[in-house]
Amino acid sequence: MRYWLMKSEPSDVSIDDLAKLPKQTIDWYGVRNYQARNFMRDLMKVGDLAFFYHSNCDVPGIAGVVKVSQLAYPDRFQFQKGHKYFDPKSTPENPRWLNVDVTLVKKTNLLSLKELREFKALENMRILQKGNRLSITPVSEDEWKFIEKYLK
DNA sequence: GCCAACGTTGGC
DNA sequence: GCCAACGTTGGC
Secondary structure (H helix, E strand, C coil): CCEEEEEECCCCCCHHHHHHCCCCEEECCCCCCHHHHHHHHHHCCCCCEEEEEECCCCCCEEEEEEEEEEEEEECCCCCCCCCCCCCCCCCCCCCCCEEEEEEEEEEEEEEEHHHHHHCHHHCCCHHHCCCCCCCEEEECHHHHHHHHCCCC
16 A cells, blocks of 8 residues: 645645535545656555645644545546636546545644654655655555644 | 745736 | 747745
């Protein structure tokens, strides 16, 4: 199994929003980057764990843990004309965008980006590299275990 | 709201 | 296939 970090803007879907959903499960819609899509399509398996990361907000950081609960399938918004995530070049026969489902494992204390940057052990973490914008990134087992110690 | 760092698009 | 122009991301 693999470990991941998945970014979500809390103004769109926060960890609390996820916790309120019926099965505490959501389709990870809206990914429109090929690298991130390929991670979902090619590498994510049911049972993989991911940090749920709040981005583009007052205090960005890790807000919880989720697990992959459904393999990648076509993103529901790519065919909806007028929708923010509509893609005219995608067809049902050959869908361009996919998403997995994730289910809440636990909400945690917020481990901020600022705090993450202070750990020497995490200096090579993908999310902390300059210019990183990818919304889904792999997390190494070492990084995962290190960070978990600081999540309550 | 600014803007650096990327990713994508499209003319050539 | 190059690369300028444009659009997006996301911390600050």
